[in-house]
Amino acid sequence: MVATLQVENLETHFPSRDGIVRAVDGVSFAIEPGEILGLVGESGSGKSITGFSILGLIDPPGRIANGSIKFKGEELTTASPERLRQLRGARIAMIFQDPMMTLNPVLRIDTQMIETVQAHEKVSEAAARVRCVETLKAVGIAAPEDRLKSYPHQFSGGMRQRIAIATALLHKPDLIIADEPTTALDVTIQGQILYEMRKLCRETGTALIWITHDLSVVAGLADRIMVMYAGKIVETGKIATVIERPQHPYTRGLIGSVPGAMPRGKRLFQIPGMTPALINLPPGCRFKNRCARADATCEAMPELAELQPGHGVRCHHPFGAEPLTLAEVR
Amino acid sequence: MLVFIIRRLMQAALVVAVMSVLVFVGIYMIGDPLAILVSPEATELDREAIARSLGLDRPMWEQYLAFVGSALQGDFGKSFVFGQPAIGLILERMPATLELALIATIMSVLIGVPLGLYAGLRHETVAARAIMAGSVLGFSLPNFWVGLMLIMVFAVQLGWLPASGRGPTVDVFGIQLSFLTLAGWKYLALPALTLGLSKCALIVRLARATAREVMLMDFVKFARAKGLSEKRVIGVHILKNIMVPITTVTGLELGTLIAFAVITETIFSWPGMGKLLIDSIVHLDRPVVVAYLIVVVLLLVLISLIVDILYSVLDPRVRLGDAK
Numbered sequence: 001m002v003a004t005l006q007v008e009n010l011e012t013h014f015p016s017r018d019g020i021v022r023a024v025d026g027v028s029f030a031i032e033p034g035e036i037l038g039l040v041g042e043s044g045s046g047k048s049i050t051g052f053s054i055l056g057l058i059d060p061p062g063r064i065a066n067g068s069i070k071f072k073g074e075e076l077t078t079a080s081p082e083r084l085r086q087l088r089g090a091r092i093a094m095i096f097q098d099p100m101m102t103l104n105p106v107l108r109i110d111t112q113m114i115e116t117v118q119a120h121e122k123v124s125e126a127a128a129r130v131r132c133v134e135t136l137k138a139v140g141i142a143a144p145e146d147r148l149k150s151y152p153h154q155f156s157g158g159m160r161q162r163i164a165i166a167t168a169l170l171h172k173p174d175l176i177i178a179d180e181p182t183t184a185l186d187v188t189i190q191g192q193i194l195y196e197m198r199k200l201c202r203e204t205g206t207a208l209i210w211i212t213h214d215l216s217v218v219a220g221l222a223d224r225i226m227v228m229y230a231g232k233i234v235e236t237g238k239i240a241t242v243i244e245r246p247q248h249p250y251t252r253g254l255i256g257s258v259p260g261a262m263p264r265g266k267r268l269f270q271i272p273g274m275t276p277a278l279i280n281l282p283p284g285c286r287f288k289n290r291c292a293r294a295d296a297t298c299e300a301m302p303e304l305a306e307l308q309p310g311h312g313v314r315c316h317h318p319f320g321a322e323p324l325t326l327a328e329v330r
Numbered sequence: 331m332l333v334f335i336i337r338r339l340m341q342a343a344l345v346v347a348v349m350s351v352l353v354f355v356g357i358y359m360i361g362d363p364l365a366i367l368v369s370p371e372a373t374e375l376d377r378e379a380i381a382r383s384l385g386l387d388r389p390m391w392e393q394y395l396a397f398v399g400s401a402l403q404g405d406f407g408k409s410f411v412f413g414q415p416a417i418g419l420i421l422e423r424m425p426a427t428l429e430l431a432l433i434a435t436i437m438s439v440l441i442g443v444p445l446g447l448y449a450g451l452r453h454e455t456v457a458a459r460a461i462m463a464g465s466v467l468g469f470s471l472p473n474f475w476v477g478l479m480l481i482m483v484f485a486v487q488l489g490w491l492p493a494s495g496r497g498p499t500v501d502v503f504g505i506q507l508s509f510l511t512l513a514g515w516k517y518l519a520l521p522a523l524t525l526g527l528s529k530c531a532l533i534v535r536l537a538r539a540t541a542r543e544v545m546l547m548d549f550v551k552f553a554r555a556k557g558l559s560e561k562r563v564i565g566v567h568i569l570k571n572i573m574v575p576i577t578t579v580t581g582l583e584l585g586t587l588i589a590f591a592v593i594t595e596t597i598f599s600w601p602g603m604g605k606l607l608i609d610s611i612v613h614l615d616r617p618v619v620v621a622y623l624i625v626v627v628l629l630l631v632l633i634s635l636i637v638d639i640l641y642s643v644l645d646p647r648v649r650l651g652d653a654k
Contacts, residue, residue, distance in 0.1 A: 106646060
């Protein structure tokens, strides 16, 4: 079976006055139909840029400097702009972080959804409208016929995100890239949307890349998880394996800083220091300055090594088989 | 909506009242119209007769009250110079000014928005920089100088276009219009260009600034992620957002164009209200000046009302009832 998406050694660079920002630096992964991949990292780790690279929506002067992105076997890095446009919104859809910002404030919902249908298929406006109504119903919007005539500001944040999701689903895409779509929503709405997205992927075989900084969201949603740090993947594996036996000190730090991992009343764990600036990075492990386990060997960049089949870690000092303990987190 | 319009009209009434006092006092202080109207050889008796017939013998506050009284009945007095009703003189010349200002505005929007949009979307290109440099010239060159240069080049050197006057007009429902014939356009082109140039430059800059702001918004990226063509992303998603501020500024500027077409009308001998105003100020023809200013205030209020309504059409988030 051909993977829905096969990314090999992707490098996305942003030239700047002070040097090249290597926002994504040698990222490789694959995703199968129906699979949900959690892409986790903090701000500036390159997770969103990875998503935009796949869609070919990197803002100039940024560019994909190296690597290959294959969508169902078709190379995207060399595809024509028109071919990318045909795929975007039809076969690969994207959902954005802030539902308040993703819908055009001066256009009605029906305009914004029907144009998406008509951008890819020659259908009448009436037929397109029928499809919009059905899709809105599927994401749980009541009275969609009337709601289509509304403007974005007449909806709550959760409703807008449902509309954005419905827009992404109009063409039943093979791959959805969701860039922190529940971050701006309150927790109950977040739960509903997570549940619905998961159901959708199972039913339709749509592959989903869920980009987030929130491990707890991904834990209940994804099949696999990929942790990014400073443009590189530091750990990847099945969700249960990574959450229960994280090998990379950074992943451990992330899990330790989720509320609930610590006894009540204790200070939450904090990873010391800051994400390094992505300009002119020093050689070696990018996490070494914040890492308690770093030593001289960390001056060389570790490879992403498989400890077990399917569980890769980019660290000279993985934690091994020992399960995560509270003492360890401290 | 109705409340909104009524409130606007009340504001306008207040402005008109304050302004009429100011103009009355102002012109009273500048000089005595009799000195200009009556020939130096006239006898004292003649002077008094004329003063009485024009109502100039009474104290100023009395003159003002008399004016207000008749103005409320729609009579703004007779021109000292022409002896005709002042309001009639103005309305007769208004179409020429309105036509000039409207054409200038339409020209500046049609030229300014595409140029500004281009300069905003491709802001690092040489063409974009050239547009921006041109726009600096556009609003820093003085209006009268631009007018004279255009006359020099197109009327004197090349002889393509007439230098002054309004030329032939077409009568539409009693209103004289130039833009319906090619000959009329020839007379309209230079003054409209002169008048619209600085507005065009302003719109270029505004369109560029808002385009650069809007193009970074998430909804533009989302529109691209939906697979829309670049034409639709720019022509619908970006353009419609840009038009909100453009409409506001254009509307406000249209008002100032009408009010301050004076210079352009003078240079091109365009028979509009502006030229009438200048002549009336020179002759201290108070009824015409006051009537002119009242008409302009009402026009400005009307335009800003239309702009507000248009604004709510363009931007659905704006609800007129909420405007305080």
